[in-house]
Amino acid sequence: MTREPPRRRATIKDVAKAAGVSAMTVSNVLNGRLQFVSPATKKRVEREIERLGYRRQANARSLRVAEQRSIGMVIVDESPAFLADFFTCQVVAGLANVLNSADFTLTVQGMRGDQLSSSMIMRNFEVAGFCAMIAGPDMERHQSIQKLVELDQPLVVFQEPFESAGGDLCIVRQDDRGGGQLIGDHLLARRVTDFLAIIPAQVWPAIEMRLAGLRESLAANGGVARLTVITSKSESFADVQEVVAQHLATHPLPGAIVGANDPIATAAMLYLFDHDVRVPEDVRIVGFNGFEAHRYARPRLTTVDSAAYALGERAGKAMLERLESGRFESAEYVLPVHFDAGATT
Amino acid sequence: MTREPPRRRATIKDVAKAAGVSAMTVSNVLNGRLQFVSPATKKRVEREIERLGYRRQANARSLRVAEQRSIGMVIVDESPAFLADFFTCQVVAGLANVLNSADFTLTVQGMRGDQLSSSMIMRNFEVAGFCAMIAGPDMERHQSIQKLVELDQPLVVFQEPFESAGGDLCIVRQDDRGGGQLIGDHLLARRVTDFLAIIPAQVWPAIEMRLAGLRESLAANGGVARLTVITSKSESFADVQEVVAQHLATHPLPGAIVGANDPIATAAMLYLFDHDVRVPEDVRIVGFNGFEAHRYARPRLTTVDSAAYALGERAGKAMLERLESGRFESAEYVLPVHFDAGATT
DNA sequence: CTGAAAGCGCTTACAG
DNA sequence: CTGAAAGCGCTTACAG
Structure with a gap:
């Protein structure tokens, strides 16, 4: 002692x-x-x-020159393991890398939405600006963004589909809606008429956008194709398999299963294999993200490659420019996604 | 402007x-x-x-009370995408979570070993203590640790096999050596005599320990089993497949392939499948880490489950205790790993 | 070129 | 219970 x-x-x-x-x-x-x-x-x-x-003493210097050399990264998620999500992790990696190269440090704080107001990083003034990755339904997310905007500091929000309401705010996202459309178009061209989408219970705006894109694609085709959406408690193998089993117990096999991301799609595929369903002959399967770890499943999953690391880099650059010039050069950056045809469609 | x-x-x-x-x-x-x-x-x-x-103003408070409310996380790695590594990411997630709950913030900075001295986080005094994850060969790693020790602040080093040299230092690691032994014992029990280990070019002490454990297991068995180690440029699918192809062009099939981690093991397995080699009948395969993403390969990979997230949590707790009581309660924490028998052995 | 002094926004020991 | 004042370690405008 x-x-x-x-x-x-x-x-x-x-x-x-x-x-x-x-x-x-x-x-x-x-x-x-x-x-x-x-x-x-x-x-x-x-x-x-x-x-x-x-x-x-960085504190003494910052106090004197009224300038911070750190950017805050706020991750709002229900899960206590917020940063353990691979997409988020890639974003943070890209962001940290750009900021570190410019002699900025990244200050990470994760929390649930209701903890935002009471968090150190918000109650104190200690960073030059904020980046935020926020899960949850529209209302709650917008409340969180509103709280961050009210801090009156530069703010970059990741993967937020809505228009920036002006202010010192910049949206950095990828074209998830376009990705959803590509999936729809690809499957429609293969004469799929019966779609089953599987999404996780935790709401992510990016996943909503993927679904929206898929719906648009189906609608543009005359609306003859049908889409059913089921929700898995989590992205885990066991939860996905359970919800697929439940659904298929009372419904016929769909023409295609669209996973909200690769883990979900792969879990569904393995369930089908265990029940002697052939992929893609009986059911076609598509995922989303295309991260390295999921290139290892066989047959190789058809998916859409996400630009998670690049999102982080783009946000870092946007923030540095903002601090330099006094304003964001663009209110929104939308990075492209790439359709990645595998052997499951 | x-x-x-x-x-x-x-x-x-x-x-x-x-x-x-x-x-x-x-x-x-x-x-x-x-x-x-x-x-x-x-x-x-x-x-x-x-x-x-x-x-x-956190700066003003910190200056006045001479107390920092942030912990620095230093990641020393050759790769510019340092944080993108899943193991590291999990460690950081666990660490951030524990620190955030105690109203500490986590300040992340990644860099190459030669950039350590010139980094903001080292030249300035701005955190209450450091955690570090350091890749590279022994000499370089020890230089980095030495530099951090000389800062004269509490220091937690992850996955460092060597004994703490005293000082204000705590090692948090998992039993990688034991994991390697478990793999060796498991395969020896299946009468494997010819082992091929595949490791990435980037040196990680944890991977060295896994190999050391494997060697000990073989030695304890009377040394009749042979171990060959080959190095892949990276952990990527393409690089692993290339080095496996090269090796097998001039060598007979081994009895077992031991990947330094799951991605490497899985890539090797898929190479074998593409060349009509059966797993486990012709060659047995084992990986390391057991993260969710690699449970999706079929047949399910035999592996050793790592405790990456728990390592981060343990480090966070150790650091908080240290700041509270003035000294680390233990100079080293070694978390267990678990053998996870799949269908590839 | 160099030094003395003021002041950034807090906290805290001290006096009332 | 409350207020005035000192001081944490820097940077910078100002005077020499």
């Missing part, structure tokens, strides 16, 4: 004294204002910084 | 004035020191905080 000995961390004054210069000169060296400091002095200061193990 | 209008953010003084109290009273409300403030005053202050949209 002993506390640390109170060995004091070196400050800029310690460095200044050791180098025989003023604190201002040390500050100039630290901030690269080299027109004010001779090369010899610079060397001396740098040696003392090294020797004393001096590190700048 | 217009800068933001200089609308000033509300400070504690603004709140104090609006509520007709002193700044100290506002501070007391903010910090829950309610013995000093009457319920009526508290209500009034809270109303003004709400009305003015006041948020505390």
Whole structure:
């Protein structure tokens, strides 16, 4: 229970004294204002910084110059393992990479929607701007976005289908609706008339958009094709298989199963295999995302490749530009998705 | 190019004035020191905080109380997509979750080993402690750890096999060596004598440990079994298949293929299928990690389940305890792994 | 080119 | 119970 000995961390004054210069000169060296400091002095200061193990108190600097060097990433999700989702993880990876390269740090905080207002990252002022990935139904999501907008700081929201209501807000998303359309068109061309879509219980706007695109495709075809949507408790193997079993117990085989993402589609496919249904001969199957891990199922899944990592990068760039120029250069970025034909259709 | 209008953010003084109290009273409300403030005053202050949209400047508070409310997560990896790795992602998810629940924020920065010294997070003092996930060969990794230790702040290192050299350091890892042994024992019991291990070019200490465990198992068996190790440029499907093809062009089929992780094992398995080799009849295959995404390959892969998310949680708890009590309660935590028999052995 | 001083927004020991 | 004041470690406008 002993506390640390109170060995004091070196400050800029310690460095200044050791180098025989003023604190201002040390500050100039630290901030690269080299027109004010001779090369010899610079060397001396740098040696003392090294020797004393001096590190700048980011807090003191930020307070003085009223500038933060971190971006907040808020993930609103019911699951306590919010970041464990692969899509989210890829987005965060791309974002972190761009920000880190520009000497910004990424501050991650995940929470449920009702915890947003009470979270540290919102009650305190400590980041230069926010990025947000928000799950949930429209109403709740919009409440969360509204709360973030009211912070009056630059905000990038991922995978949000609705138009930016103006403000200091930028939407970065991919064309999930277009992806849904591509799936519909592809299957209609193969004369599928009976579609079964499987979505997870946790509402994600991107998944709603995929469904909307699929519906549009079917409607454009004259509306002769029928779409049934069933909901799985989660994306897990067991839950998907259970809901598929339940549905097929009372319904005929559909012409095609469209999974909201690859894990769901693959779980459904394996269920069919275990019940001697052939894919694609009896039922065609399509997933969504096309991440590496799901290229390993055989037959290879037909899917739509998502640009999750690129979304993160795009958001990072947008945020950096915003901080630089004072406004977002575009209110919305929509990245394309790519249809990826496998052997299941 | 217009800068933001200089609308000033509300400070504690603004709140104090609006509520007709002193700044100290506002501070007391903010910090829950309610013995000093009457319920009526508290209500009034809270109303003004709400009305003015006041948020505390975390920098000013941290500077004053000399206490940080963020933990730094350093990921040292050659890949620019450092965080995109699923194992790392799971670790970060578990860590973020525990820290967030304790009102700590997680500050993520990824970089190559040679960028460590020049990174913001190291040159500045802005977090209460560090967690680190470090790839690379022993020498380079130890250099990185050394640099982090010299910061003289609490440090948790993930998946590092070597003993803590004392200091303010805690190792959190899983029993990868034991996992390797389990794989060896399992295959030896099935009379395998010719092992082929496939590892990625990027050195990870955890993978070295898996190999070491496998070697120990073989040695304990009298050393009649032979182990060949080949290296794939990356974990990607194409690279693994290429190296397997190359090897098998000049070598007979092994009795078993041990992948350093599931993606590698699965890619090898699919290569064999494409060349009419039966699994497990002709060649047995084992992977490592057992993440959900790889339960979808058929036949279901025999693997060892990793505790990546739990590693992150354990590290978070260890760090919080350390900050609370002044020392790590244990210099090392080793989480168990579980053998997960599938249909490929 | 260099130094002394003010001030960023908080918290807290001290005096009333 | 409340207020005035000092000070955390920086940066920067100002004076020499």
